[in-house]
Amino acid sequence: MRDVDYAVFEHRKELFKIEGVNRGLKTEEEHLEILDKTGHWSREEEEKYQRLLTEINNLRKTNDNVFLESQRKRIQERIKEREQELIDVGKNRNLIPVTTAETFAQEKLSSFIIRFCLYKTPELDEKIYDQERFNNLDLEDIKILNDIYSESSLLFTHKNIHRIACLGVFINSFMIVQ
Numbered sequence: 001m002r003d004v005d006y007a008v009f010e011h012r013k014e015l016f017k018i019e020g021v022n023r024g025l026k027t028e029e030e031h032l033e034i035l036d037k038t039g040h041w042s043r044e045e046e047e048k049y050q051r052l053l054t055e056i057n058n059l060r061k062t063n064d065n066v067f068l069e070s071q072r073k074r075i076q077e078r079i080k081e082r083e084q085e086l087i088d089v090g091k092n093r094n095l096i097p098v099t100t101a102e103t104f105a106q107e108k109l110s111s112f113i114i115r116f117c118l119y120k121t122p123e124l125d126e127k128i129y130d131q132e133r134f135n136n137l138d139l140e141d142i143k144i145l146n147d148i149y150s151e152s153s154l155l156f157t158h159k160n161i162h163r164i165a166c167l168g169v170f171i172n173s174f175m176i177v178q
Helices: 003-022 028-036 041-065 067-089 101-116 131-135 139-153 156-166 169-177
Strands: none
Touching: 003 028, 028 041, 041 067, 041 139, 067 169
């Protein structure tokens, strides 16, 4: 995918969020305010939750860039500790599953990306589904498409991307063809 595609996805996500709000869904911020007012979740708990999310993401990025196995192992242990702490802290936050405008937008975007990535031919000249036909698929068909998409994405692990990035230009082109 190109940078332009990612820009299209971000734009679509914003449109889907607006659609969710127009359908009456609360935003994440509004939902958190309700939880705070009812005493189920405080701003301090949310700040701690967000700090843990940020720390976990930063640890994962650091782990991807560390070459020594001993350092990697310590970072992975810290990630596991922080993830468990996040689960413990977030129990009340996620006690009642609520679809917010943001989660609605993410779900719609996932479907959009799947439709965007499926083509009839290896030349990528014709999409399998137009918007109308995709909208008429039943949930079982969408689940099957999601499984196919997920399976095809497994090749794009951090390890494989790093391997390709470390190779020379000629070898990169050669391996991409393979």
